[in-house]
Amino acid sequence: MRLAFILSEIGSGLRRNLSMVISVILVTFISLTFVGAAGLLQLQINQMKGYWYDRVQVAVFLCVENSTSPSCAAGPVTEEQRDTIRGMLESEAFTPYVASVEYESQDEALGHFKDQFANSPIVDSVTADQLPESFRVNLVDPEKYEVINEAFSSLPGVDVVSDQRELLEKVFSVMNRASLGALLVAGVMTVCAILLIATTIRLSAFSRRRETGIMRLVGASKAVIQLPFILEGVIAAVVGALLASGALWGMSRFVIGGWLAREYPETAFISDQQVVLLVPALILLGALLAGVSSLLTLRRYVKV
């Protein structure tokens, strides 16, 4: 009986404040979408880190005919220089840092280049002697790139030491900033949502002040008096959270899965299933948002 009564109170409350309820839904929808977008970006960053950090290498490029760096002043790398560099990389001094070394000759470099730019007309004009030969070094700890750089970059015959991870870091830092931006917007929208929920409950409490007054007089418990207000806010926020979840799922499915994944097949993207993991978190967050703000409001506006 009491449950049925509370439910009918909630129903009438939602109907009476329909426009406010809709605005609460929309604001929580937007704010939680941004929260979720930040979450997705972080998931994506982790995904990419996991994938790429195992594969990134430090490349020690050797001098070719037209290299410009000072260590290449003597012209293309000589047999002797190459052996020295290989010897150093495989020496005892570097075993704590170097996991493995591969040599890539100019012909192999051309092969890789052709694979990578298969669709580009530039391929036909590139010849093997334009591309540098290189040592591909897998590091034990990818953070220790500086050690290799210091030791090898000024060695005769070495053109440049390049850390592929540096490139990735740039990408990650852009993504991190984007996710920070999303969180910032989410924060502002969340404040909006809290205030709006508080206002909605105030209005609702005002329009039902006769009922609550009588409920107090006849000895209704605090729960019976306040629960309808709290649940009204929570229901609206949860609907908003569901909409946000839907939007994020759509985004991952059609934007990431349908478009980005097709455009960049070699990149590991997050899947729809991972997005689904965010849904309970968003719903919980929405419910918490509404619950806390309504508790605070009720303390002031609905005397028990």
Add this chain to the structure above:
Amino acid sequence: MIRFENVTKVYDATSRPALDSVSLEVDRSEFVFLVGASGSGKSTFIRLVLKEDSASRGAVYVAGQNVANIPSWRVPRLRRGIGVVFQDFRLLPNKTVFANVAFAMQVIGKSRAVIRETVPEVLKTVGLEGKNNRMPHELSGGEQQRVAIARAIVNRPGILLADEPTGNLDPTTSMGIMKVLDRINSNGTTVVMATHDDDIVNTMRKRVVELRNGAVVRDDAQGIYIGETEAVAE
């Protein structure tokens, strides 16, 4: 049933107290008129019994319990034992007579079956048989007050507090209301009625407690109402 021991209530430190060291006892099944000009402390008395406010000094006992010692989560239980009626009826305008009375039972979790059985019974007690489905605005003032009384007693409280229940009604209608209250009283409910309607007090010949400026100035077992001008002249 209700006992005030040296109760003082100060709302605002700068003005005089609303109740000033009031001691008063109302027994079970008694009918007491609380009379006095507006501002004499009648409504404060009622608020203190309901624990809507707490006494600044002294102790208020309701059904043997010091209300100051009731924790806030038990206050609803205290209020279930007390029915209240006001001058302005306070009915829910969008609910029928039946629904208004049933509301008081729904919110404390009574089952539908009990409500269906009890509400018509109580409506009969207050003389509103057959008006179950009327809306409040279709009723006369006296009938609306009867609905309010029905709502106040539907959970069978031991105490009925009435704050100027006839204040908005004409003398004939008022007498009808008094008959209802008298009947409720004779069923064992303690009734405390704040009023300044001298006709009613004089006709009923019940106990009269007069308050003036927050103090009890008279307590007659079968009293009459002494008009304000007379009282001032005394």
